[in-house]
Amino acid sequence: MDLKKSISLKNRLKEVLKDCLLSSTGHGLAHFIKANNYFIRITWAFFIIISACLCSYMIAQNILKYLKFDVNTKIRVVNQFSAVFPTNYFHPNYGNCFQFNPGYDNYENSDDLESTQFIERLGGLRLVLNLSVPDSLKFINPNIGGIIFIHNHTTHPTVVDPVTLSPNTETNIALSRTFYELKEKPYSNCDKNTNDKNYFKSVPYYLIHNYTKGYSQMMCTYQCLQLILIKECSCYTASYPNFFDSIPCINQTYIECYRKFFMDKKNTEKYLKECIDQCPLECEGMWLDKVISVNQYSAKKYQELVQNYNGSDKLFLNKNETFDDLAIVNIYYRNLGYTEITESVTVEFVDLLSSIGGVGGLFLGASALTLKSRIIIKKSEENIKLESELHKIT
Template sequence: MLSNVKPVVLDVILSSTCHGIPNIFKSTKSALKFLWIFCSILSTAGCCLLVFQNIAKYLKYEVTTKIRVKNDYIATFPAITICNINFFTTEKATELLPFCSEILTPSSLDDYDFQIKFRNCLEKHGLMEQNKSIYGDSKKKLINGSWFKNELLNLKEFVYFYHSEYGNCYTFNSGVLQNGSHVDLKKMARSRRTDGLILILNFEIDKGLLEYPSELGGIIFIHNQESSPYSVTGVLIGTKSTANIGLKRTFAKSEPKPYSECDGNTKNPESHESELYKLILAKNGYYTQAFCIEQCYQKKLSQTCNCTEFMIPSVFDKEPCDLYGKCYQHIMGNFFTFENINKECIDLCPLECEKQTFDQTISAQTLNGTDHYSVVYIYYDSLASTVVEESPTTTPADLISSIGGVAGLFLGMSLLSLVEIIEVVFRLIFILFDRQIFTQRNSSVLNTI
């Protein structure tokens, strides 16, 4: 059998496309044979080194970031949510002050958190269960005037939104009206201050509440229509001022794991196993990791203290916590550390890969003759948007091409060179198969004799 195998192996070696090995066997002179052996070993070592480096580079999962400016002639205007910075602003709220007189001190600088103390007291008395909206600004009171592209707006275009921290808020350009009917989104075709949204806002609070320390002003959240005011940081607006908020859009898209920390699709409830993630999407319809971490905190409160913090939105149906109670104070004091969040929340809260943000340029001037009013201009500084995209520095195709190029350069190999190994295996199988048939025939002949 060995006499049959040797010619087959030798034939494949001599016809191999790996030039070094055939030349070792073809060389009749020892010096030439040694030269080919030395060069083959050197080339194989160099090939292995570069292949290893290419694989190591691929396994680093590095990305190339491409930043480009996309020039648009028209841009969709964002959703704008407007709130008074004070949760309590009305006479109805003033009427409830006697319920909390034992913990509130008029004109005391110690009551810098008067609004929080007052609300916590009313929550404990069960006076915040219903009609929360009567304690904050009405739409007509807060928004004294509004224009878009120099056209007067109807107040129906501002939709009520309850914010867990600021109470009554109103959203412009959300795409829906209060009755649920859909409307076209506003767009801008010129980046001019007067072509955007102009607001005259009244941040006055009831005289009875002025006896207690309160900040006067408002807060404006600028977000896209698919997200919530909770997903962005608001812009604080003072009284007696004209505020100019110039916007520029940025669209960012990251590669999912293992190229970054983001987790791919965060809009499909079935894309992640986290029950908290699924609950947030089911109840809110939108998702961000920052919001999820807040809900992780609320989950901890609900499990430990059987309540949730009323200053933060919650997807859990629990009674509001006493913000000055021992259980709440203990959880609040220990939860928001990097180690604890990483331990309890990160696995439950996937990071989104796609984001749209509005970069803001803010300026303000004093507005004379108005104690409680402010004028706000919100507009696009430029209709162009910045697009930030990531792509893998080394793709699987790049890795295969690099390995193929290195193998071809150093050893003369190609993908078809692997077929030669398969050919040897098949030819050896055929020899073994033929030998078995020959043996069986001889046995049959001997048995016949």
């Protein structure tokens, strides 16, 4: 009795499974089950296997394409009629530092940024710099000249490439701006929320947000290295910016410790890795492209002009100073527009689901092969019918 019940239950399950397959949208399976002819079944089985293989391959291709996390890069030029003038941080080698348009005054209070509505030299900044060095200090550096750092007001001057100035020359620096915005992880190595002070927990990260207007991984890494150096040698290096309350590595003991710190390649690599882990990469930023031209100006004629000058600011001119150590620099925008670089995701997760659904509907439903297979099967049925009739006649 139990055996009969078991057989009956098994048959019922088979019937239910058969009904499900026959009513399934996978037409190939339904036709395979309903086919009475052996040849037709083999044909349907062949097409079902081919369809399943192609379906699996295309779904795998879509998933692999999504997991590449590729992006499309769009570059366009945006026109403007006004631009914030860049911040200039310039100094003679090992000399005093001056800053123009930093966004704050001498008392560290917020100040309005200067803008310009003009291009070319007439709308720029013109500086006349005295690059003379006292004889007692010339042994420090054999070079005579100045260095200018041109950067956005949110960028620290030490993370940009400087422009060197020579005495008795006029240097023209034409600028154009490029802003970029990358897609965050996993499409790149950057983190989207680095402008949030509380986004990341590390001492260098907090320092950058406390002492600068814009976050930079490079500046954060500098502070991390300074922190490690201070722990190891009780001093900081003047080669990098420093926001810690410490003394510079100037005496022999500190210098020896400093050299040992940076000369050990294994330790340096280890420290850099530690610092990269403490300093996330920003997704947004900008840079200034520079076109530099230099010419020599007539020092004698310019000296005569200055000596005869009687304007209200003549008190700031040293008419007895030799003009061979003077340098003129003009900083201006080539155009007020800027280049914008943005990224967009090539394959979104929704696109992946749509692709998989489309491929599944195409192949699992056997839609792509149904027409062709039906033609073959129809022809086979006609041949079988013809053979059957011939057999009856004979």
